[in-house]
Amino acid sequence: MRWFCQGHKATALALCLLSIIVGGVTGVAAEPLGIGSTPAGTPSYAMALAIAKAVKEEAGLDVLPKPFKSTGQALPLVERGELKLGLSNGAELAAAWNGTGVFKDRAGKNIRLVARLFPFRLALAVRQDDPAQSLADLKTRTLPSGFTTTTTGEQLVAAMISTAGLALPDVKTVKVADFQSMRDAFLDRRTDVTVFIVGSGVDEELARKVGGVRLLELPAGAEADARIKAVLPVARTETVDPKDAGPVIDRPTRVMSYDFYLYAHEAAPAEAIKPLISALLNRKDTLVAAYPSYAWLGRQTIIGDIGLPYHAAAEEAYRELGLWPASP
Known part of the structure; x- marks a missing residue:
C-alpha cells in the first residue's frame, strides 16, 4: 500500500485514507460476545x-448464542474463560461451583452469576390416551433416564417421581443422551413419559405431534417439597395459572420449578455485564416477545441466591440500582 500511495498521490489519496479508516475500524471493532446455550x-x-436482541437495542452490544448439546457442556468453557457468558439452571451451576455430581473434582470457581432470569416450570407428561392419571401410576410406564450429556436431566425425573414415593429403580426406563433425544424417544413411543417445560414452544410442538399430552400434577405440601429438595436442592413446587402456561394447561396445575441464570467468567468485561443487566431490566417487551417466560423477570426477581458469588460488575450495577443485597 505504501508504494501505491507514494506513486499515485493525486489519484489515490482518498483510497489510502479510506483503507486506513476501514482497517482501523476493523482492527478495533469488538468481537461479538458468545453466550453458551443449547x-x-x-x-x-x-x-x-x-x-442478544435486547442488549443490541439497549447498548449496541453484539451477543451471539453459541450452541452446545447441553448447557453443561458450555460451562467448562466459561470456567476457563474461553467463553465469556452462559445460560444454565441453578442446580447445574451449584454443582459446578461445589465440584459435585458430574463436576466432581473439577469445581468451577471462576464462574459468577449475572442475573436470575425466570423459573423453568416443568412436569412429567404422558399422551392424552395414556392410562396413567397420576405420578403414582408411572410404576407401570417407561420413563427416560441416563441423560448422559446433561447434568440435571435424570435428577429432574427422579425428583418429580419421588413425590409419589417412587425412585428410578422402581420404574422401567430407556436411556437417552439429552432432552432432544428424550423427546424423540417419546415421539417414537420408546417411552411413555417426557419432561414437559411449561411455555416451551418445542414441547408444545411435541404435544401437537402426538395428539396432545396430559401433565401429571405434583402434590402440594411440605412433604412433597422436602422430597424434591432431597434430590434437587434448588427446586420447589408451585402452581401454574393457565393464562401463564400456554395451550397444554387448562386449569391451575402444580408443577416443579427451578431458576435459570445468566452467568459469566469472573473476568468478563464490566463493559458487557452492566449493559446486559440494563437490557434485562429495560427491554422487557423485547424479551417477552421473543420468549414469553421473561414476563416473570423484574427488579424484585433478578437477584437470586444459590450459593455462588455475583460478578463484580453485576454487584456494582445492582448496588447502583438499589437492589443489593441479594434476597433468595
Whole structure:
C-alpha cells in the first residue's frame, strides 16, 4: 500500500485514507460476545437470542448464542474463560461451583452469576390416551433416564417421581443422551413419559405431534417439597395459572420449578455485564416477545441466591440500582 500511495498521490489519496479508516475500524471493532446455550430450536437458544436482541437495542452490544448439546457442556468453557457468558439452571451451576455430581473434582470457581432470569416450570407428561392419571401410576410406564450429556436431566425425573414415593429403580426406563433425544424417544413411543417445560414452544410442538399430552400434577405440601429438595436442592413446587402456561394447561396445575441464570467468567468485561443487566431490566417487551417466560423477570426477581458469588460488575450495577443485597 505504501508504494501505491507514494506513486499515485493525486489519484489515490482518498483510497489510502479510506483503507486506513476501514482497517482501523476493523482492527478495533469488538468481537461479538458468545453466550453458551443449547442448539437452535431449544428453549435456552431462544432465551439467548432474546437477550442478544435486547442488549443490541439497549447498548449496541453484539451477543451471539453459541450452541452446545447441553448447557453443561458450555460451562467448562466459561470456567476457563474461553467463553465469556452462559445460560444454565441453578442446580447445574451449584454443582459446578461445589465440584459435585458430574463436576466432581473439577469445581468451577471462576464462574459468577449475572442475573436470575425466570423459573423453568416443568412436569412429567404422558399422551392424552395414556392410562396413567397420576405420578403414582408411572410404576407401570417407561420413563427416560441416563441423560448422559446433561447434568440435571435424570435428577429432574427422579425428583418429580419421588413425590409419589417412587425412585428410578422402581420404574422401567430407556436411556437417552439429552432432552432432544428424550423427546424423540417419546415421539417414537420408546417411552411413555417426557419432561414437559411449561411455555416451551418445542414441547408444545411435541404435544401437537402426538395428539396432545396430559401433565401429571405434583402434590402440594411440605412433604412433597422436602422430597424434591432431597434430590434437587434448588427446586420447589408451585402452581401454574393457565393464562401463564400456554395451550397444554387448562386449569391451575402444580408443577416443579427451578431458576435459570445468566452467568459469566469472573473476568468478563464490566463493559458487557452492566449493559446486559440494563437490557434485562429495560427491554422487557423485547424479551417477552421473543420468549414469553421473561414476563416473570423484574427488579424484585433478578437477584437470586444459590450459593455462588455475583460478578463484580453485576454487584456494582445492582448496588447502583438499589437492589443489593441479594434476597433468595
